[in-house]
Amino acid sequence: MRVGVIGLGYLGVTHAVAMASLGHEVVGIEASAERLGKLKEGELPFFEPGLAAGLADAIAAGNLSFAAAASAADDCDLYFLCVGTPQLSGSNAADTSFVFAAGEALAKVIDEETVVVGKSTVPVGTAASLRKKMSEIAGFDVKIAWNPEFLREGTALEDSLKPDRIVIGAWHQESVDALRNCYEKIIATGTPVIETDVATSELVKVAANAFLATKISFINAMAEVAEVAGADAVSLAEAIGYDERIGKKFLRTGVGFGGGCLPKDIRGFVARAEELGVGQAVSFLRDVDAINLRRRERVIELANEQLGDLEGRRVLVLGLAFKPDSDDMRDSPALDVALGLASAGALVTVHDPVALEALGDNHPQLERARDLDSAFAGQELVVLATEWQQYRELSPQAVASKVAARTIIDARNVLDVPDWQAAGWKVIALGRNVHN
Numbered sequence: 159m160r161v162g163v164i165g166l167g168y169l170g171v172t173h174a175v176a177m178a179s180l181g182h183e184v185v186g187i188e189a190s191a192e193r194l195g196k197l198k199e200g201e202l203p204f205f206e207p208g209l210a211a212g213l214a215d216a217i218a219a220g221n222l223s224f225a226a227a228a229s230a231a232d233d234c235d236l237y238f239l240c241v242g243t244p245q246l247s248g249s250n251a252a253d254t255s256f257v258f259a260a261g262e263a264l265a266k267v268i269d270e271e272t273v274v275v276g277k278s279t280v281p282v283g284t285a286a287s288l289r290k291k292m293s294e295i296a297g298f299d300v301k302i303a304w305n306p307e308f309l310r311e312g313t314a315l316e317d318s319l320k321p322d323r324i325v326i327g328a329w330h331q332e333s334v335d336a337l338r339n340c341y342e343k344i345i346a347t348g349t350p351v352i353e354t355d356v357a358t359s360e361l362v363k364v365a366a367n368a369f370l371a372t373k374i375s376f377i378n379a380m381a382e383v384a385e386v387a388g389a390d391a392v393s394l395a396e397a398i399g400y401d402e403r404i405g406k407k408f409l410r411t412g413v414g415f416g417g418g419c420l421p422k423d424i425r426g427f428v429a430r431a432e433e434l435g436v437g438q439a440v441s442f443l444r445d446v447d448a449i450n451l452r453r454r455e456r457v458i459e460l461a462n463e464q465l466g467d468l469e470g471r472r473v474l475v476l477g478l479a480f481k482p483d484s485d486d487m488r489d490s491p492a493l494d495v496a497l498g499l500a501s502a503g504a505l506v507t508v509h510d511p512v513a514l515e516a517l518g519d520n521h522p523q524l525e526r527a528r529d530l531d532s533a534f535a536g537q538e539l540v541v542l543a544t545e546w547q548q549y550r551e552l553s554p555q556a557v558a559s560k561v562a563a564r565t566i567i568d569a570r571n572v573l574d575v576p577d578w579q580a581a582g583w584k585v586i587a588l589g590r591n592v593h594n
């Protein structure tokens with residue numbers, strides 16, 4: 159099939175590469191000339207394991223090309239809308255203006271047979287408004303469907319090609335047929351397909367992210383209780399996780415969730431539910447958000463307790479990205495903690511295996527450490543904020559000789575506490591009852 163992918167951010171690049179690898183003839187459509195220029199050269203504008211190789215393969219095989227606008231690629235059978243829906247500034251709601259801008263431009267160049275598929279995460283009801291708007295412009299009933307994406311950063315390509323499920327929300331049978339055709343190879347491996355109405359397909363995505371966020375905040379709420387009750391939230395998570403109805407996944411307690419999806423999606427969900435007059439139904443998500451943000455404050459509180467006063471004290475923060483295998487710092491707990499420590503007066507050094515480049519010249523108050531070994535020199539406190547593999551593998555003995563004081567806050571609960579203690583470290587672990 160000839161497939162257009164509009165919006166080459168995280169989702170769009172991954173989807174374009176995935177579709178090309180399925181054998182489709184893909185055109186990636188992106189308005190930013192800088193981003194487009196990089197992609198044409200096979201260069202990824204962000205860090206994602208395995209994706210650069212996939213991009214290079216697709217370009218070399220000749221089944222991925224690029225265009226600056228849909229008008230320059232008006233002959234596709236199927237278009238995927240993959241533009242961003244960030245949080246509106248000054249509000250909790252999602253900004254759908256990029257979806258409408260892309261849809262309206264597309265409406266001018268498509269014909270009645272063309273199928274338009276939204277993949278962006280949108281407030282329920284967006285697709286119906288978009289259908290109306292695009293149909294007015296096109297002069298016919300535009301075939302719009304919604305097909306949410308569930309990929310995770312760090313494993314994006316694999317998640318796209320081996321999804322747990324494919325959700326198709328559609329008004330027209332032709333859209334369902336086109337999507338089934340497009341995903342034929344994935345469906346043939348046994349991937350379940352859920353055909354549903356469009357509103358449900360929009361809701362599925364936000365509901366899934368809301369559930370995941372709730373699971374993380376649930377265990378972090380238990381961590382708050384554990385901290386004062388002298389209990390251990392890591393053991394607690396393990397113990398309840400053996401119950402298959404609860405499950406172990408997404409019960410890792412620590413400094414909480416961040417990124418470009420979970421935080422803004424729960425906020426956008428509350429905002430949309432309020433508009434629909436059912437705000438109460440999801441008001442618990444405000445608590446989910448608040449619990450999550452409190453964990454960041456807790457790390458700063460613990461740092462303060464350890465150092466007495468943060469003013470002028472040297473603190474090393476390990477990690478800036480919101481999770482390992484990513485350079486994404488949107489709503490990152492690690493970056494927030496580093497900034498919070500700095501605004502409390504600490505002299506903060508930051509290290510991250512990949513995110514320093516993306517940090518650029520932003521936040522000059524944070525001293526950059528390019529080299530992990532030398533980053534420890536003279537530090538009075540270390541905070542492990544993103545669980546990169548190389549931090550998990552740190553030798554407590556080797557770094558002990560470099561620091562000014564052997565105190566570490568494990569804000570992700572990944573260190574072998576007895577091992578670190580044996581090397582003379584005082585270990586503070588979020589939600590855990592560690593005896594030092």
Ligand code: UGA
Pocket residue numbers: 279307308309310311312367370374407408409410411412413414415416417418419420480481
């Ligand atoms: C999330 C969802 O997992 C994807 O299914 C979804 O497609 C995506 O959002 C999206 O909406 O596009 P992602 O943001 O890449 O994916 O990251 P996750 O792996 O979900 O992690 C989110 C945050 O939760 C990270 O900061 C991570 O450190 C934190 N987390 C995760 C925990 O604190 N504890 C856990 O047990 C799991």
